[in-house]
Amino acid sequence: MRGSYTNTPLSIFRRREVFEEAHVPEEFLYREKELEEIASCIRPLLQGFQGTNMKIYGKPATGKTTSIKKIFEQVPKSNIACVYVNAMLRQSPYAVLSEIAMNLGQQKAMPDKSTGTVKLVDTIMRLLKKRKSAIVLCIDxxxxxxxxDIEAVIAPFLRPWEFGKISQDLNSSVLLISTSTAAPPPIRSSMISSMGPRTLKFRQYSFEQKYDILNHRAEAGFGKNVVEDDALEVMAGIMSVRWGVQALKLAGEIADTMGETKITGDIVSRTLKKMGTGTDVHSVLNSTEKIILYEISKRKKMFSGEIYSFSLDKLGLKKTRTYEILKRLLKLGLLEVTEQNNKGKTRIFKTVQGGRLNGMS
Ligand SMILES: Nc1ncnc2c1ncn2[C@@H]1O[C@H](COP(=O)(O)OP(=O)(O)O)[C@@H](O)[C@H]1O
Ligand SMILES: [Mg+2]
Structure with missing residues (x-):
């Protein structure tokens, strides 16, 4: 036991901050096309024209919010104000609009709530006029x-010339983001023509893409080759990138408490148990691996010889292939092995946790 619970003199982490939720990754992979689409909505503002509006949608953890943050980093701030508001945290038009005003530098008290949102919009338009600025407004x-409520928030930016003299020349681009798979959630029919037809779907990452993204994050946070392939494979196989980043952080913490310098499949198994997300390490196994694991679980224990004959007879697998599978199951922490001296050495395999396999029956 080390001297203190809070002081970890040796840590596996190099840059812990890369695992924080708010961190914007330096390398944002596989989203060039989407970034370009978003940028094309904003580009006209740079030339003094009206921007394009767009609805962005897709499953969680497909990089929607990060894309906006990446684009906002690149927009020249001198005459374009980039304002991001998450409606999950501000669930009324008043709350969203006062957040926009604050983002634009409103320091004085906000107009009274009882006057409704008209006063607030007026404040926002004056701030923009003073800055001689166009606006990119993203409502996540x-x-x-x-x-x-959406209409109350975006109508003044979609049709600024109708709002009043002060906002007559305002150029804007409104980007609406939602977590939905099939299509973006509806907006009022009165808003549809002002929003325009553009939508952008963020597709889910493939296994290989998730593996690559998590590998880059692991390298940024821990250094090269600290997280083993098996461990990354499990994470990419069963969880979203968001959960994967969380899992990497927790795995690092577990490795630290164990004094380990690598994140192995076994540490990831422990991590998943701790996360209790219903994510199941078994779902990364292929059917052959599952059959072998299930057989061992059914029989409570098996000698290595028994496993080799079982996989040859039932699955037609050569000994070398079975050996590889056993090695992987051990690494993932799903099997344990003991050696017995019984007229020569023999190895006995058992499933970990009494071999209760989720979703296998
Ligand atoms: N292409 C990617 N490259 C690197 N990290 C990514 C990528 N896509 C998503 N992430 C990471 O996954 C997490 C969720 O991304 P986020 O943009 O918040 O997803 P969404 O808004 O679609 O739910 C964040 O930690 C983000 O850094
Ligand atoms: Mg998001």
Whole structure:
């Protein structure tokens, strides 16, 4: 036991901050096309024209929010204000609009709530006029607002010339993001023509893409080759990138408490148990691996010879292939092995945790 519970003199972490939720990764992979689409909505503002509006949608952890953050990093701030509001955290038009005003530098008290949102919009338009600035407004998780509330928030930016003299020349681009798979959530029919037709779907990452993204994050946070292939494979196989990043952080913490310098499959198994997310390490196994594991679990224990004959007879696998499978199951922490001296050495395999296999029956 080390001297203190809080002081870890040797840590596997090199840059812990890369695993924080708010961190914007330096390397944002596989989203060039999407970034370009978003950039093309904003580009006209740079030339003094109206921007394009767009609805962005897709499953969780497909990089929607990060894309906006990446684009906002690149927009020249001198005459374009980039404002991001998450409607999950501000669930009324008043709350969203006062956040926008604050983002634009409003320091004085906000107009009284009782005057409704008209005063607030006026404040925002004056701030933009003073800055001689166009605006890119991103409302993330917009379906947390009702269609009527969405209208109250975006209508002044979609049709600024109708709002009043002060906003007559305002150029804007409105980007609405939502977590939905099939199509973006509806907005009021009165808003549809002003929003325009553009939508952008963020597709889910493939296994290989997730593996690559998590590998880059692991290298940024821990250094090269600290997280073993098996461990990354499990994470990419069963969870989203968001959960994978969380799992990497927790795995690092577990490795630290164990005094380990590598993140192995076994550490990932422990991590998953701790996360209790319903994620199941078995779901990364292929059917052959599952059959062998299930057989061992059914028989409570098996000698290595028995396993080799079982996989040859039932699955037609050569000894070398079975050996590889056993090695992987051991690495993933699903099997344990003991040696017995019984007229020569023999190895006995058992499943870990009494061999209760989720979703196998
Ligand atoms: N292409 C990618 N490259 C690197 N990290 C990514 C990528 N896509 C998502 N992430 C990471 O996954 C997590 C979730 O991404 P986020 O943009 O918040 O997803 P969404 O908004 O679609 O739910 C964040 O930690 C983010 O850094
Ligand atoms: Mg998001």
């Amino acid at each position: 998780e917009y379906s947390c607002l009702s269609p009527k």
